[in-house]
Amino acid sequence: MESKISQIMGLYFTDWYFPDLRWTDVVEIIIVAFLIYQIMIWIKNTKAWMLLKGILFLAIFILLAAIFKMNTILWIARNSVSVLAIAAIVVFQPELRRALEKLGEKKFLTAIVPIDAGKENERFSQKTLDGITQACFSMGKVKTGALIVVEQAIRLTEYESTGIALDCIVSSQVLINIFEHNTPLHDGAIIVRGNRIVSATCYLPLSDNMGISKELGTRHRAALGMSEVSDALIIVVSEETGYVSVAQGGQLVRNVTPEYLKERLAGIQNKAVENKGISKLWKGRRKHEKKTH
């Protein structure tokens, strides 16, 4: 049977060249495919998609100029390539920074080197997890708006300094009190580091994502924006609807249940979970914005 197959192959593919394939070549192919996939996801989720469309348009234009021998246009194109490359780096500086930060995130490093070995493995306690969940849904019931940033591996010092410094243990009562209308700390976001609230009234970067629903205002846009520039988990309570939403990694999941919120918080509670993160990279990507109900 095998000899028959090789006979047929030999008959039809005599001119074909089959290179020797080593296992390192297979690994190389997998790595390159993975990198291309990640770059494509990055392009899709950032402004780079617009840039890619612009570049394609320019490329077609230049190709036409080359076909019809329009020398002036070709000369301009040749001389502006380096300027355009620098301009793209300047325009995409936040996205590039985020991409590099992601590479340097502990979850990549700790997967290889156990940097945190010996350190406390829990980011925050069950009490903090329960306090945040309880407060969010209590505030949702009475339609009190809230914005809570739960810090992970990336330090949010830059955003922390835009608010009022606090050093306060997380509890549902404290959270409800902070976001109470007409109180000095209710505006903006709070940042939670471990079991403590470290800052209130923080200003977060607004997302310029065009895909976000028009019915969502700046509170949700700020949550999404923060999730695009950091690995934090951001919880929003809508003043308008009372819905609780969660943003992380540039994805906003709207109108979640207490069980879902607890699950998401539990997912980042243990630092050790980060090591499993790499396997998650293979799972399919969700839509940019999700509605659970």
Ligand SMILES: Nc1ncnc2c1ncn2[C@@H]1O[C@H](COP(=O)(O)OP(=O)(O)OP(=O)(O)O)[C@@H](O)[C@H]1O
């Ligand atoms: N960049 C920001 N950083 C932090 N907080 C912000 C930011 N922008 C707006 N907010 C908060 O959001 C509030 C305004 O919310 P707005 O009504 O515009 O948003 P929304 O997404 O429609 O939310 P809601 O459903 O609660 O009305 C502000 O009072 C402020 O507390």
